[in-house]
Amino acid sequence: MKKGFVSILVLLLAFLAFSCGSTPPATTAAAGPSNTPDWLNDFPPEDAIWGIGTAKQSSPQMSMDTAEQRARVSVARQLNSKIDAMFTDYNKDAGVTGSQANASMQENVSRNITRAELTGSRPIKRWQAPDGTWWYLVEYKKSDAKSAVAGILNNEQAAFAEFKASQALQMMDAQFAKNEKPADYVVNN
Numbered sequence: 001m002k003k004g005f006v007s008i009l010v011l012l013l014a015f016l017a018f019s020c021g022s023t024p025p026a027t028t029a030a031a032g033p034s035n036t037p038d039w040l041n042d043f044p045p046e047d048a049i050w051g052i053g054t055a056k057q058s059s060p061q062m063s064m065d066t067a068e069q070r071a072r073v074s075v076a077r078q079l080n081s082k083i084d085a086m087f088t089d090y091n092k093d094a095g096v097t098g099s100q101a102n103a104s105m106q107e108n109v110s111r112n113i114t115r116a117e118l119t120g121s122r123p124i125k126r127w128q129a130p131d132g133t134w135w136y137l138v139e140y141k142k143s144d145a146k147s148a149v150a151g152i153l154n155n156e157q158a159a160f161a162e163f164k165a166s167q168a169l170q171m172m173d174a175q176f177a178k179n180e181k182p183a184d185y186v187v188n189n
Contacts, residue, residue: 037127037135049140051075051121056133063134068123071138076116079145085110120144 044050053070057063088107095101118140125137 033130035129035131035133037125037129037137039125039127039137040135044139047142049075049078049142049145051078051138051140053136053138054133056131060128060132060134063132064126064136067126067134067136068138071123071136072118072121073114075118075121075138075140076114077112079118079140080114080116082113082115083110084113120147 040052051071051074053067053072053074055063055066055070057066086107086109088105088109090103090105090107092103093100094103121138121140121144123136124139125135127135129135
């Protein structure tokens, strides 16, 4: 019985030795400091438009100013962009069968022009990356955009009303000029 007990004890210890053996630790990449802010992948609230700008210039102040302006340009592009684009594809074969030469050229040209007034846009977050790059998040409330559009429409409506009033006065003056009789006009009976 003692021999069986020792055998079971040896098997149990062997089982424990194999099951408790250490496994190599999982290798993880060394997590260094990130060069992007935590809010980079966030989405704006429903009532706002966001623009993100980055810059790494010769001075921190120049970097901050440039990043903020680039974020504003990002907002403006979302509101108003005029895009001109052209794609050219040229292909030419020359020569005789068996010794042909082929020339191919493609050209893609585009231009994006943006013009928008962003009254009310403001930076809501900024962050400096470990590499010195500044990140800015600029927000433009949709209500500010609607107010700006309403102001433009009101100005256009006022200008149109003034134009129509001027036209009406000119028509009236022309009508009076037609109906005026010369002072020396005498009726003979």
